[in-house]
Amino acid sequence: MLRQFLIALALTTGPALAQDVSFGSIEADTSAPVEVAADSLSVNQGDGSAVFTGNVVIGQGEMRLSADKVTVEYAQGGQDRIKSLHAVGNVTLVSGADAAEAAEGVYQVETGQVTLSGQVVLTQGRNVLTGDKMVVNLATGAAQVDGRVRSVLQPGGGQ
Incomplete structure (x- = not known):
């Protein structure tokens, strides 16, 4: 068992260019309303944008996105x-x-695609995957990680 884990770990921690993974235990409902909460809001009617700042939390169905x-x-x-x-x-x-x-x-709302960049860390239970960029299709839960990809997989199904 230990030998199999070490072989799997060696195969997944090399200098990979991309790795396909799944994200989310369920498919996200990309047609659900988007709810935003923040400390402040600034609206620019000229360019059709709004800027939320301070403890921003965005929810859509079961998905949550937070940022400064x-x-x-x-x-x-x-x-x-x-x-x-x-x-x-x-x-x-x-x-x-x-x-x-x-x-x-x-997050491209119409397509349901989220692109994360800059020292991406994906945690799935006790398993961890890092890379430079991750693209997630929220409708299917499919994700791809690019850049210097490194995986740490726990034996026993992440127990």
Whole structure:
């Protein structure tokens, strides 16, 4: 058992360019309303954006995104449809038991795609995966990690 674990660990900690993983114990409902809470809000009618700052928490269904600052870009035609969310500073994305941390994150609401960048750390139970960039499809739960990828897998199914 130990030998199998060491072989698996050796195979997953090398200088990989990309690694496909799953994210979230359930598929996220990308059509659910997006709820935002923050310490302050600044709206720019000129460019159709809003900036939330201070303890920003965004929820959509079971998914949670938190950051120090989030800029919301609205789709053409007004503030009834969000096009994207750009989060910076202490970014955390949580879905089910999975959590990912990064320096920056962009959520394309219409496509359900989240891109995290800057020292990405994905935690799934006791297993940890790090990389430079992670792209998550919230509709399917599929994710890809790029850059210098490193995995630490716990034997026994993460017990």
